Amino acid sequence: MNRRNTPTKEAVLNLLSNSKKALSQDAIEKQLDIKINRATIYRVLNRFCEDDLVHKIIAEDGKQYFAICKKCENQPEIIQHHFHFRCLTCDSIECLKVPVVYNVPSGYEVQNANCVLTGLCNECS
Numbered sequence: 001m002n003r004r005n006t007p008t009k010e011a012v013l014n015l016l017s018n019s020k021k022a023l024s025q026d027a028i029e030k031q032l033d034i035k036i037n038r039a040t041i042y043r044v045l046n047r048f049c050e051d052d053l054v055h056k057i058i059a060e061d062g063k064q065y066f067a068i069c070k071k072c073e074n075q076p077e078i079i080q081h082h083f084h085f086r087c088l089t090c091d092s093i094e095c096l097k098v099p100v101v102y103n104v105p106s107g108y109e110v111q112n113a114n115c116v117l118t119g120l121c122n123e124c125s
Contacts, residue, residue, distance in 0.1 A: 003047065003051070007034065008034070008036050008040060008041075008044055009044050009047075009048075011032055011033065011034055011036070012028060012032070012036075012041065012044050012045065012048070013048065013053065013054075015028060015031055015032060016028075016048075016054060016066060016067065016068050017068055019067075019068075020094070021067070021092045021093060021094045022057050022065035022066060022067035022084065022092075022093040022094065022095070023065060023066060023067070024063055024064065024065050024066075025038065025041050025042060025045065025064065025066075028041055028045075028066070029041055045066050048066070049066070053068065054066050054067065054068055055067060055068075057084050057093055057114070057116060058114060058116070059086050059093065059116050059118075060086070060116055060118060065084075065093045067093070067094075067095060082095055082096060082097075082099070082100075082113075083095075083096045083100040083113070083115045083116070083117060084096060084115070084116045084117070085116070085117045085118070085119070085121065086116050086117070086118045087118075087119070087120055087121035087123075087124050088118055088119060088120060089120055089121070089124040090121065090123065090124050092121060093116065094121070096117070100115070100117075102115075
């Protein structure tokens with residue numbers, strides 16, 4: 001859907017585009033240069049998700065994070081249903097750029113996966 005561009009949308013999208021890790025709504029609100037209320041940020045983020053610009057990651061504690069997955073030269077396409085990793089020390093969430101192998105019982109067909117692995121990231125371990 002073609003939506004009107006606003007300074008708020010542009011600011012949030014630029015912040016997410018320049019971030020190497022997924023950001024929570026709180027982190028987005030703190031890092032923005034302009035004052036935007038919480039409800040507006042959530043509305044913008046949810047529209048970005050609807051338009052497939054951003055994906056939502058729900059951590060094991062229920063907190064929502066948002067990210068733009070960036071392609072890398074070793075991976076020409078983003079794995080559509082990829083896993084994420086949340087560091088318990090620095091509380092960062094990042095997209096895992098390698099496939100995580102999992103098995104489901106015979107007869108099951110996975111159509112979507114939202115999985116967050118937790119532990120210590122490479123900077124905190």
